[in-house]
Amino acid sequence: MVYVLDTNIFRKLLEHFPKKGKYFEAVWEKIDAEIENGTIVSVDECYNEIAKHYSEDSDSFKWIKERKTLFLNPTNEESLIIKDLFQNSKMQESIHTKNIMENRPSADPYLVAKAKALNATVVTQEEYKPHSARLPNICENLDVKCVSYDDFMEIFSS
Numbered sequence: 643m644v645y646v647l648d649t650n651i652f653r654k655l656l657e658h659f660p661k662k663g664k665y666f667e668a669v670w671e672k673i674d675a676e677i678e679n680g681t682i683v684s685v686d687e688c689y690n691e692i693a694k695h696y697s698e699d700s701d702s703f704k705w706i707k708e709r710k711t712l713f714l715n716p717t718n719e720e721s722l723i724i725k726d727l728f729q730n731s732k733m734q735e736s737i738h739t740k741n742i743m744e745n746r747p748s749a750d751p752y753l754v755a756k757a758k759a760l761n762a763t764v765v766t767q768e769e770y771k772p773h774s775a776r777l778p779n780i781c782e783n784l785d786v787k788c789v790s791y792d793d794f795m796e797i798f799s800s
Contacts, residue, residue, distance in 0.1 A: 644762035645676075645794065646753050647684045648777060649691040651765050654791055656702040669799060676798075677712045685756050687749035689713035720755035727751055727784060754780045763787040765794040 655673070660666045676682040689710060696703035716724070728751070754777070757764045764786055770778035781788035789797070 644680065644757075644760050645682050645798075646757040646760070646762050646764050647682060647688070648753055648764065648766035648768070649684075649688045649695075649749055650767040651791055651794070652684070652688065652692060652706065653695065653702075654767060656705060672798070674709075677709055682712060683756065683760070683762070684713050685749055685752040686713045686715050687752045691749055714756060716752055716755060717759060720752070720759050723755040723758050723784065724751045727754070727780065750777045750780055753777065754784055754786050757781070757786045758784050763789055765789055765791065767791050 659669070661670055673682065689706065692706050693703070696706070753764055753766075756762070764777065764781050766777045766788065767790065768777040769790075770776065770782070770788075778788045780786075
């Protein structure tokens with residue numbers, strides 16, 4: 643299974659999951675192995691969100707930058723998925739006006755389109771909210787599997 647990770651998953655891992663200690667080192671090694679074989683991917687908009695969050699000299703940003711190849715650009719197929727997604731006015735709400743006005747990245751539609759194209763699972767900390775345009779709702783709209791950080795870590799560490 644391929645997992646498409648949201649920005650908040652990288653931030654949770656980098657900010658709250660230690661890199662030292664036998665157990666933690668094993669998990670980080672597995673994460674790197676899964677990135678290397680393409681089982682863990684993300685999208686370039688997540689990289690852009692992360693780049694705006696961390697300073698360039700931080701260890702977290704350096705870790706992400708060393709793995710920049712996991713942040714994939716959208717394909718033509720994914721662009722068409724996003725175009726179709728935005729035909730639904732409710733889904734247009736996933737791009738917040740503030741992001742547009744401030745030219746800030748907004749990864750959610752790209753994550754779902756990537757997962758749809760790869761028949762993958764989205765991993766996010768966002769929770770489903772009825773009648774919303776949150777990431778789990780977008781996944782539901784496009785029939786894409788979506789799991790939480792905790793579910794991902796349980797699957798990933800087994």
